[in-house]
Amino acid sequence: MPEESGAQAAVVDTAVTAYVLRLGDDALIASHRLAELVARAPQLEEDVALANISLDLLGQARALLGYAGRTEEQLTGVLRTEDDLAYLRAENQFVNCRLVELPNTDFAHTTARQLLFSGYAFELYSALTHSTDETIAGIAGKAVKELSYHRDHAARWTIQLGDGTDESARRMAAALEAAWPYVDELFAADDVTRTVAGAGVGADPARLRPAWDAFVDGVLEPAGLERPEVPPITGLAGKSGRDGVHSEAFGFLVAEMQHLHRSHPGASW
Amino acid sequence: MPEESGAQAAVVDTAVTAYVLRLGDDALIASHRLAELVARAPQLEEDVALANISLDLLGQARALLGYAGRTEEQLTGVLRTEDDLAYLRAENQFVNCRLVELPNTDFAHTTARQLLFSGYAFELYSALTHSTDETIAGIAGKAVKELSYHRDHAARWTIQLGDGTDESARRMAAALEAAWPYVDELFAADDVTRTVAGAGVGADPARLRPAWDAFVDGVLEPAGLERPEVPPITGLAGKSGRDGVHSEAFGFLVAEMQHLHRSHPGASW
Amino acid sequence: MTSTETPPRAAPEGARERFDAVIAAGERVEPRDWMPDDYRATLVRQIAQHAHSEIIGMQPEANWITRAPSLKRKAVLIAKVQDEAGHGLYLYSAAETLGVGRAELLDLLHEGRQKYSSIFNYPTLSWADVGTIGWLVDGAAITNQVPLCRCSYGPYARAMVRICKEESFHQRQGFEILHVLAHGTPEQHAMAQESVNRWYWPSLMMFGPPDAESAHSEQSMAYGIKRFSNDELRQRFVDMIVPQADALGLTLPDPELRWNDERGHYDFGPVDWAEFKQVLKGNGPCNRQRLAHRREAHAAGAWVREAAQAHAAKRARRAEREHRASEGGAA
C-alpha cells in the first residue's frame, strides 16, 4: 500500500514542519524579548548575560526556522527562508507559546519568564537529542548545553530576588504569578505533538512536566517562594499561541521587528 | 520671458509642495502622539479632550497631505494620496519639526509640547488665512478655530500644573525645559519658507515669533513658571526635522504607524 | 414584594404607593423621587457596570489607533473611542443622580469589586477586530440597550437614548470595515473571517447566562429596568446578524445555525458556558491586563488630578482674599 503510506508520511512531514516552526518561533520571540533589554539591564554583567542568552536563542531560532522552511519546501515546492518566516508572516501565523511573548515589565518578570521557559526548553531539547530526525537531534544537542546555562542563570536570579529584600521578594512573587497562567500551554498536546511524538521525531509534552516541576520546585524552595495558585489563562474558543492566537502586546513586537524588512520588499541585507 | 517665469513658477510650486508637506507632517505627528494617549489619560474628560484635539489635527493633516500630493502631481505627474504620504515614506522623508515627535513622557510633557506647538500653529494658521493660495487659506480658516481651542486647553493645563502642587510644578517646569530646545526650529527660515512667504502663499516664520512669545509669557506668568534657560538643540550638520533628520524615538513611531499598511501592499481599507 | 427586598428606610407617607404606580404606568422615576433601596442598588450596580464597560471597552479598540491602516479609518476609530469615553461620562453622571460619585465607582472597579462586560476580556488581535467589535459587540450591546431607553429610571433612560444612537452609528461603521475587508485581497478576507470566528461566540455570551440560570433578572423586570430575558435578546441578536453575515460574505462559526420555519427564528448551537465562566472568574485572556491598564493610567494621573484640585483651591482662596480686600477697600 505505497499510496497509503505515502499519505501517512505526508501527514508526519506536515506535522514535523508545524512542530519545528513552533520550536523556532518560541526561540525567536524569547530571543527578541531579551534583546529589547540590551543596554537596559540592572548592571553591566546582566547586559552581557542577557545578550548572550538572546544570541543563543536567536541561533536556535535561525537553525529551526531554516529547517522548517526546508521541510515545508519538500511538501509545497516553495522555499521560505528564515527571514521570510521571521519577517513576512502575519501575527496570527506565528505559533510560539504565549509565555515567551510576555513583556519585560520589570527584571523579575523577565526572570520569571526565563525560568519557566528555559526550564521547559531544557527538558524538551534533552528529549529531542534522541529524535529520529537527525537535524532536530543535532540542533537539540547544541541547544541543550545553552539552555542548561539559561536555566541556571534564571534560577540564580530567582533565588537572589526571592531571597533578597522584601521588595525583590514581592516583585518576584508577583512576576511568577503573572507568568504562571501561561505554563499549561507549554505542556498541552494536540495533533501535531501526538503525530511527531508517535513518529519519534518530537517529544510528548506531558512527559516533560514531571522533570520541569521538580526543577521549578527546586528553585522556588531556596528562593522562599510558593507555587502561585492561579488557574491557567483561557485561550479563545480553545485556541492559543500554538494556533496563532497571541496577546495584544505581541502585535507591537511584530510591527517593530518587521517594519524595516517589509519596507524594502525583495532587498538583501 | 515666458520661459523664465515658467521656471520661476515651478520653483514656487516646488516650494509650496514642500511647505504644505511640512504643515501636514506637523499635524499628522502631533495627532499621532496624542492618539497614543487615548484610554490612558489622567481622567475621563481628558480622554475626550485629547482624542478631540488629536482628531482635529488628523483632519488638518489629511487636508494638507492630500493637497501636498495634488500639488506634487502637478509637478511630477504622479499622484501620492494622503495614505501614500503617511504610510509609504521612510522616516527621513518626513519633514515635521522635531517638537511634535517628542514622546509623552508624562502628562506635563504632553502639555508642554501642546502649549508650544499649538501656540505656534495658531499664529501660523492665523497668518495663512490670508494666503494667496485659496486651498491653504481655506484649510487655515478651519484650523485656526480648532487651534484656538487646543491652545486654550494647553494653557489651562499649564497653569493648573504650574500653579498646582509642588510635584506638578516641578514636573511642568521639567517638561518645559525638555521641550524648549526644540522651539527655535519652529521659527527657522530656509529657502522653502522664504520662497512661499515671498509668493504670499506661506508665512515668514520669524514674524510669528513675537505673538508666540507674548502668548507663552502670558501663560507662564499665571502658571508661576519661568522661561527655561536652555539653548536650542543642535541639528546634524545644520539639518533638522524640516530636512528629514529626526529623533531616535521617531523611528519607532513610524514603524508602529506603518506596519499594517505596509504589510498589505496595494490593499484598500 | 420578593423576600430579597430591603425594606425602604424612612419612606414618606404614600411614597411606596406612588413609586409602584409610576412603575406600573410605565412612567419615569426621577432623582428627587422617593425610591426603594433595592431599586436604587440595582440601578447603581447596573449603571456602574455599564459605565465601567464603556471605559474598559476603550482599551481593545484604542489598541489599534496607532496602527490603523488608513488615515480615514484612524480618524473614525479615534472618534469612536472618544464616544465611548463620552458614554462613560454620561453614565457616571447618571449614577451620580443616585448619590454615588465617579471616584467611588472607579475605586470599586479598580479593586475588582464591580464588574464590566466580560467581552472586553478578549484581545483585539487584528485590524479586522475593530470592524468585528463594531458589528458584533456593538450590535449585541444595542440589542441589550435599546429596551433600556424605556427603562423606568429617567436619567438612565435618557443616557441610553443618546448612547444607542451613537452605538448604531458605530455598528454601521464596523460593518463597513468588515465589508471592505471581506471584499478586499484574499489576506484581508481571511483576516475578517478569522476575526469573526473569534468574536462570534463571545458576542452571544454578552446576553448573559441562559434564563434558567440568570440571577437578578426577575426583580429587574418587575422594576421596569429590564424588559426582555437574556435568551429573548440573544435570539433577537442572532436573527439580526445571520443575514448581515451573508451580506458580508462571511460565515458564522456555528455548523448548527439554520432557519427554523416553525419558530420563525434561527436555531443555533450550544454556547460553551465553561469558557464564559472562566473568563468571568478572571481567567480570560485579558482580565488582568485590562484592570492593570486602568489602574496604571489612574495611578499615573493621580498627581494631575491632585494638581487640578490644588489649583482650584488656590484660586478660590485668592478670589476670597480679593473679595475681602475689595470690601475692605470699599469700607
Add this chain to the structure above:
Amino acid sequence: MTSTETPPRAAPEGARERFDAVIAAGERVEPRDWMPDDYRATLVRQIAQHAHSEIIGMQPEANWITRAPSLKRKAVLIAKVQDEAGHGLYLYSAAETLGVGRAELLDLLHEGRQKYSSIFNYPTLSWADVGTIGWLVDGAAITNQVPLCRCSYGPYARAMVRICKEESFHQRQGFEILHVLAHGTPEQHAMAQESVNRWYWPSLMMFGPPDAESAHSEQSMAYGIKRFSNDELRQRFVDMIVPQADALGLTLPDPELRWNDERGHYDFGPVDWAEFKQVLKGNGPCNRQRLAHRREAHAAGAWVREAAQAHAAKRARRAEREHRASEGGAA
C-alpha cells in the same frame, strides 16, 4: 616636571626615579608600583571616559536590534553590543586597579561630572547607521586606540589589546553592512549615502580639537599614555577611509577632499568646531537622552542590585551560622 603636576605624596625612597626609568624605557607600570598622583589621575580620567563611552555607545546601536532587517544581522548586532558591554567591564576593572570602583565612576557619569565620547550624542536614524558606526566610528576609535596598546600602564594596555582586536572585527562588519547596502536597491544605496553624510564630520571630530587647542595632551605624551597628536591621528584616519569609501562606492561629504602628492596625505576641508562645541556643551541631539536612558536603567535596576547584595549577605550569615553550629557540634 610641569608646573601643574601635584607633588607626589609619600613617595618611597627612589620611587620617582624608578617610575621615570620605566616610562623612559617604554616599559609597563603595574598596579602595585608607585606612581605620581597626576599620572594616576590622568589615567583614571581617561580610562573612565573610555569605559563610559563603551556603555553609552551601546545605546545608539541597541536602538536598532529589535528592527534589524535580517536574523543574521540581528545576531551580529547583538554580539557587537554585547562586546561593548564586555569592553566596559574590562575598562572599569582597569580603573579599579587604580583604586576607583565602578559604582563611583557610574555615579560621576550619571551626575554629568565625567564625560564620554561626544560621538554618541548623535542619533542612529537608519539601519545604515549601524554600518556607518562600525566603519567610521569604530574605525576612528581604533585609530585612537591602537597606540594605547603600548600605553605605559599595564592593565590599560592589556585591556586595549583585547578591545582593539574586537573593534577591528566590528569595523569589518560595519564595512560589510554598508557594502551590501551600497550595492543593493537604490533605496538602500541612498540610505547608506545619507548615513555616511551624517557621520563623516562627527567621526573626524572624535580625535578631539586641533593640536593647537588641545589640553592635557602634552603631559599624556610625556607619560607614555598618549603617543600621537589629535591632528596626526585624524590625518591617519582620513588617509585610511578615503580609499575604503571608494571601495564602497560612496562619497564623503567634503568637496575639499583630495590627494596631496607633496604631503603624501589627503587634504580635507575645515571641521565645523562650532557644532562640536555645542554638542560637547550638552546641546547635541542626544546628550540629554543618553544620560537619561543610563540614569533610568540604573535607577530601575537599583532594587535588583540591592536584592543581590542582600541575598549574598544572607548566605554569608547562614554559612557563618552553619560553621559555628558544626564547630559547636564538634566541641
